[in-house]
Amino acid sequence: MKLKFRSHLPVIIIGLLIPLTFGLHAATVTVSITSDFSFTPRNPTISPGDTVIWMNDDPTTAHTSTSGAPGVPDGVWSSGLLSPGQSFSHTFDSAGTFAYFCSVHTFMTGTVLVQAPQGTGPSVSISAPLNGATFSTPTNLTVTASASAGSGTVAQVEFFDASTSLGVSTTAPYSITVTNLAAGTHSLTANATDSAEQALSHRL
């Protein structure tokens, strides 16, 4: 975003802001229930929003996909008896580790691992002041950003005037007040850090 001061007629002009969004496409993973009494793949790793289909490819025997420990269903999902050729699907909305088993043959077990995708990163956009806004100087300019986390929660939003840090905000609504902007054009940006990134940088 840009921000401009003219010295003869002191104003600030705010430039364009382009919100960053990350589109995620839900995926479907098929777990085959096979005639050797196994789930294949047994332990699929998926992302939140993805769907697992259990397909009974055993031509002679009915099986189930039941969430929980063997013999102890936890009620998250239960396919009921799947005859040969029948299938059952469940969509996983949140991250976690989900054990499952076949209620007919409790030695048949597996685990669905639902992980937030790595490297998604947080997204942030400056919501105020608006693009192209002009201000007389001197002014107390409040800059506000909206941010969402890639994984975990938003840890902080740091505001910049070109490469100069203007300050950090750690709680929503993320904003700072700038009091000493000189006349001329300013380019404002915001950078969000999420808790996963923060954990990563602490580790490095």
Ligand SMILES: [Cu+2]
């Ligand atoms: Cu079975």
